[in-house]
Amino acid sequence: MNFQLTREQALTKKMVEKFCEEVVAPTADDMDVAHEFPVDIVKQMGELGMMGIMWPKEYGGAGGDYVQYCEVIERLTAAHAAVGTVVAAHTSLCSGPIYYYGTEEQKQEWLVPLAKGERLGAFGLTEADAGSDSGATQTTAVDMGDHWLINGSKIFITNAGYADTFCITAMTDKKKGTRGGISFFIIDKDDPGFSTGAEEDKLGIRCSSTRELIFEDCKIPKDRLIGQVGQGFKIAMGTLEKARIGVAAQGVGVAQGAFEITKEYMGQRKQFGKTINKFQYPAFTMAELYTRIEAARLLVMRAADLADKGLPCGTQSAMAKFYASEIAMDMATKGVQFHGGYGFINDYSIQRYFRDAKIMEIYEGTSEIQKLIVSGAILR
Ligand SMILES: Cc1cc2nc3c(=O)[nH]c(=O)nc-3n(C[C@H](O)[C@H](O)[C@H](O)COP(=O)(O)OP(=O)(O)OC[C@H]3O[C@@H](n4cnc5c(N)ncnc54)[C@H](O)[C@@H]3O)c2cc1C
Numbered sequence: 353m354n355f356q357l358t359r360e361q362a363l364t365k366k367m368v369e370k371f372c373e374e375v376v377a378p379t380a381d382d383m384d385v386a387h388e389f390p391v392d393i394v395k396q397m398g399e400l401g402m403m404g405i406m407w408p409k410e411y412g413g414a415g416g417d418y419v420q421y422c423e424v425i426e427r428l429t430a431a432h433a434a435v436g437t438v439v440a441a442h443t444s445l446c447s448g449p450i451y452y453y454g455t456e457e458q459k460q461e462w463l464v465p466l467a468k469g470e471r472l473g474a475f476g477l478t479e480a481d482a483g484s485d486s487g488a489t490q491t492t493a494v495d496m497g498d499h500w501l502i503n504g505s506k507i508f509i510t511n512a513g514y515a516d517t518f519c520i521t522a523m524t525d526k527k528k529g530t531r532g533g534i535s536f537f538i539i540d541k542d543d544p545g546f547s548t549g550a551e552e553d554k555l556g557i558r559c560s561s562t563r564e565l566i567f568e569d570c571k572i573p574k575d576r577l578i579g580q581v582g583q584g585f586k587i588a589m590g591t592l593e594k595a596r597i598g599v600a601a602q603g604v605g606v607a608q609g610a611f612e613i614t615k616e617y618m619g620q621r622k623q624f625g626k627t628i629n630k631f632q633y634p635a636f637t638m639a640e641l642y643t644r645i646e647a648a649r650l651l652v653m654r655a656a657d658l659a660d661k662g663l664p665c666g667t668q669s670a671m672a673k674f675y676a677s678e679i680a681m682d683m684a685t686k687g688v689q690f691h692g693g694y695g696f697i698n699d700y701s702i703q704r705y706f707r708d709a710k711i712m713e714i715y716e717g718t719s720e721i722q723k724l725i726v727s728g729a730i731l732r
Pocket of ligand 1: 476477482483508510511554562711714715716717719720721724
């Protein structure tokens with residue numbers, strides 16, 4: 353067992369910390385108020401290799417690993433959660449299935465520009481009546497001989513308004529359902545019959561883009577199918593299994609960011625002649641929260657290490673996701689509390705963490721669904 357970072361992992365940590373300090377953190381509150389998608393930040397992250405940190409160099413990536421990816425996601429999210437969301441959806445949800453299940457030609461055509469940050473990616477699984485039960489997809493793909501014809505819609509899709517490449521599921525054989533009836537496709541933003549809906553107005557991660565994907569007789573070439581016909585549900589679940597490690601890293605990031613600003617505030621704010629951090633209740637609460645953040649980070653790193661070794665990581669990623677999102681919510685809630693009334697005022701950043709934390713318990717499978725996965729594995 354080795355808890356030391358390798359030289360490459362330590363360098364990535366240093367690079368992303370510097371980038372967050374100089375670029376991401378200073379703009380976070382203003383961008384949140386303006387609901388501004390981080391176009392410039394995404395461009396800079398592409399130049400620094402952060403949009404493809406864990407993909408091999410021959411596919412345009414930085415040649416890193418899952419541990420480095422989690423370091424990037426944690427630190428970006430600690431500075432500004434919406435930026436972490438953009439990178440996570442792009443990397444593990446969209447580029448991930450192309451890397452793990454795509455052909456060499458698909459990797460060269462679609463993964464390389466994603467990994468270089470030249471194109472932005474999104475992932476469409478959720479539908480109006482297929483949320484936690486994502487296998488109940490109503491979107492259809494029909495084999496027309498020389499092309500696929502897609503009809504239906506996906507909702508709540510991260511990056512949708514700015515993405516160029518979309519990975520989606522669609523039903524190819526309703527009778528078979530999740531057992532061989534769903535297939536997985538790549539969509540280009542300019543495909544005929546494809547469009548996106550209006551931006552959702554959200555409680556948190558306001559600078560991320562969340563829209564509907566609309567398919568009206570959308571015609572795509574035959575070579576856009578990933579894997580075999582009928583493998584789509586397996587591919588989507590395999591993608592989520594690894595991607596949840598990134599959401600867990602986002603949870604740790606929100607918690608860490610909220611911890612840092614609360615700690616600073618508690619060291620400055622005086623009541624009854626002393627700073628808040630001198631009172632035992634807030635101090636002990638911060639000690640407990642800090643311990644839980646560290647425990648969540650270890651769960652994330654354990655799952656990331658398994659993913660890097662190509663070992664099954666579904667149970668570990670589910671545990672990491674629900675545990676880290678719970679500590680994100682708890683730390684942000686206590687953070688607001690220890691700011692007193694100031695925590696309720698929008699001039700103070702802690703309210704942004706409080707609003708951003710909630711989504712961690714919802715997307716890429718709610719906490720309840722993660723507990724279904726874990727209980728299924730441990731009680732089998
Ligand atoms: C901001 C945002 C971004 C998103 N980004 C994406 C994206 O990029 N791509 C994408 O495909 N989707 C995305 N989603 C969708 C997200 O993954 C779903 O919202 C989520 O999986 C829950 O589905 P649902 O909203 O339909 O809730 P439902 O499935 O209707 O769940 C409602 C409640 O019932 C509970 N529940 C449901 N089934 C069970 C069960 N079997 N046992 C116990 N409890 C259960 C849930 O835990 C939840 O508490 C995003 C959502 C949001 C809000």
